[in-house]
Amino acid sequence: MNFISTRDPKIDQKVSFSQAILNPSANGGGLFSPEKLPSFDDSFFDTTLSYKDLALKILNLFEIDIKQSVLKEALNLYDNFDDKNSPISVVKIKDDLFVNELYHGPTRAFKDMALQPFGYILSHLAKKIDKKFLILAATSGDTGPATLDTFANKKNIEVVCLYPDGGTSDVQRLQMTTIKAQNLKVLGVVGDFDDTQNALKALLSSRSFKDALAKKDISLSAANSVNFGRIIFQIVYHVYSYIELLKQNEIKKDEEIYIAVPSGNFGNALGAYYAKKMGLKIKKILISTNENSVLSEFINSGIYDIKNRKLIKTSSPAMDILKSSNIERVLFDKFGALRVIELFNSLEKNGFFKLNQDELKLIQKDFSATSSNDISCKSYIKKFANDGYILDPHTATCIDAYEKLAKERLKTIICSTAEWTKFAPTMLNALNEDNNSYDDLFALKEISKMYNITITPKIMDLFDKEIVQKDIIQKEMIEKEILNFCH
Numbered sequence: 001m002n003f004i005s006t007r008d009p010k011i012d013q014k015v016s017f018s019q020a021i022l023n024p025s026a027n028g029g030g031l032f033s034p035e036k037l038p039s040f041d042d043s044f045f046d047t048t049l050s051y052k053d054l055a056l057k058i059l060n061l062f063e064i065d066i067k068q069s070v071l072k073e074a075l076n077l078y079d080n081f082d083d084k085n086s087p088i089s090v091v092k093i094k095d096d097l098f099v100n101e102l103y104h105g106p107t108r109a110f111k112d113m114a115l116q117p118f119g120y121i122l123s124h125l126a127k128k129i130d131k132k133f134l135i136l137a138a139t140s141g142d143t144g145p146a147t148l149d150t151f152a153n154k155k156n157i158e159v160v161c162l163y164p165d166g167g168t169s170d171v172q173r174l175q176m177t178t179i180k181a182q183n184l185k186v187l188g189v190v191g192d193f194d195d196t197q198n199a200l201k202a203l204l205s206s207r208s209f210k211d212a213l214a215k216k217d218i219s220l221s222a223a224n225s226v227n228f229g230r231i232i233f234q235i236v237y238h239v240y241s242y243i244e245l246l247k248q249n250e251i252k253k254d255e256e257i258y259i260a261v262p263s264g265n266f267g268n269a270l271g272a273y274y275a276k277k278m279g280l281k282i283k284k285i286l287i288s289t290n291e292n293s294v295l296s297e298f299i300n301s302g303i304y305d306i307k308n309r310k311l312i313k314t315s316s317p318a319m320d321i322l323k324s325s326n327i328e329r330v331l332f333d334k335f336g337a338l339r340v341i342e343l344f345n346s347l348e349k350n351g352f353f354k355l356n357q358d359e360l361k362l363i364q365k366d367f368s369a370t371s372s373n374d375i376s377c378k379s380y381i382k383k384f385a386n387d388g389y390i391l392d393p394h395t396a397t398c399i400d401a402y403e404k405l406a407k408e409r410l411k412t413i414i415c416s417t418a419e420w421t422k423f424a425p426t427m428l429n430a431l432n433e434d435n436n437s438y439d440d441l442f443a444l445k446e447i448s449k450m451y452n453i454t455i456t457p458k459i460m461d462l463f464d465k466e467i468v469q470k471d472i473i474q475k476e477m478i479e480k481e482i483l484n485f486c487h
């Protein structure tokens with residue numbers, strides 16, 4: 001199958017899957033998307049399929065240009081997740097409400113679901129063409145660890161990861177600063193996540209920076225969800241969660257369900273949207289945002305407006321985002337490249353775009369959305385913990401979506417995007433109903449005692465590891481540090 005740009009109306013550029021993931025910047029500044037979405041037949045909902053079987057079937061449905069043996073090796077990385085038999089776990093938390101735990105991988109965030117196999121494939125392709133690629137990541141806390149973990153010691157890939165010094169949880173920082181590999185560099189940057197991300201964006205569009213890399217014979221790729229190589233793996237777990245409900249006898253064949261997704265850059269939700277279009281019986285995808293509610297307002301009003309908005313810092317930092325990249329792929333799928341160009345020109349020029357009423361109706365056929373503030377999330381965390389289930393602050397935003405948006409009596413699966421252990425101080429604030437500032441280790445131990453839960457060594461061991469990535473730099477120094485590191 002070919003991949004085409006969301007902003008290339010004449011379709012001058014058609015690329016293979018491997019080209020799309022190695023060089024993710026597409027014509028016109030667009031994003032590579034499948035030329036045509038394939039469809040599932042009944043065999044995709046077979047309850048005897050293992051997670052890896054299903055993943056391979058879906059990858060093959062896209063007819064991607066990667067050898068079967070390589071795909072299988074990439075998928076074997078799921079064997080390192082908590083349960084060798086399935087990387088995800090679908091848990092019933094009350095009557096008609098289920099949680100799809102997507103965080104059982106090495107860094108305890110759902111980013112591992114896509115980045116683990118993706119990293120393997122990207123490195124394989126880079127080796128095959130004998131080229132070196134640099135991955136630059138700016139992280140507010142989850143992308144960084146997951147990107148570093150997947151690329152550690154991988155051939156032909158170098159990674160520089162920037163995080164805001166003091167802007168992540170202790171656990172997230174330690175996940176980055178204790179990881180030792182020749183091909184990884186972690187830089188703490190003085191400032192907040194916006195500063196870090198803006199500095200990186202400026203660099204990515206700098207001619208002189210690209211020239212300097214070219215001199216070293218290094219090309220730039222990307223590992224964020226702009227890369228379709230991540231999205232393809234995010235279709236699989238939505239389908240598998242449906243199969244899980246079939247297996248658990250909670251639904252009958254072809255029964256419709258809701259899927260609720262805590263959204264930031266909309267990669268997870270896009271995976272659900274593609275799955276729905278390909279034939280998964282999703283009544284609607286319920287989108288939850290935190291107080292940075294650009295996305296939920298867009299889905300409710302058709303107006304995507306960032307002109308007077310400032311980023312608000314919330315207890316669900318991985319969702320603190322204004323420009324949600326992957327909404328572009330949905331708009332492309334529904335309205336085509338010409339309309340995407342119109343809309344995004346308006347966003348660039350005026351700080352907003354607006355759908356017409358017919359277009360809005362089409363969006364609302366697939367999506368409903370609502371936003372949730374920190375106060376209500378914390379109260380849900382406490383309420384559910386008392387009933388025996390621990391939700392992380394991102395997952396907790398979905399409870400409002402479930403209560404307000406699941407209008408019909410259908411089963412709802414909430415996507416849980418992180419293990420609570422990454423956000424222990426916030427969790428303890430929620431459980432104790434206070435605003436004290438706790439450090440992570442204290443909060444982890446407290447909660448572990450209060451609820452009698454064992455914390456995975458993947459988290460606890462971090463506190464005893466040596467810090468090997470020690471650099472804290474001013475943002476003016478980022479370019480120089482990156483170029484010094486690349487070899």
Ligand SMILES: *Cc1c(COP(=O)(O)O)cnc(C)c1O
Pocket residue numbers: 109110111142143225262263264265266267268269318319394417418
């Ligand atoms: C990245 C992330 C999100 C947002 O996911 P998108 O695919 O970008 O919408 C939500 N929660 C957590 C914990 C994350 O790490």
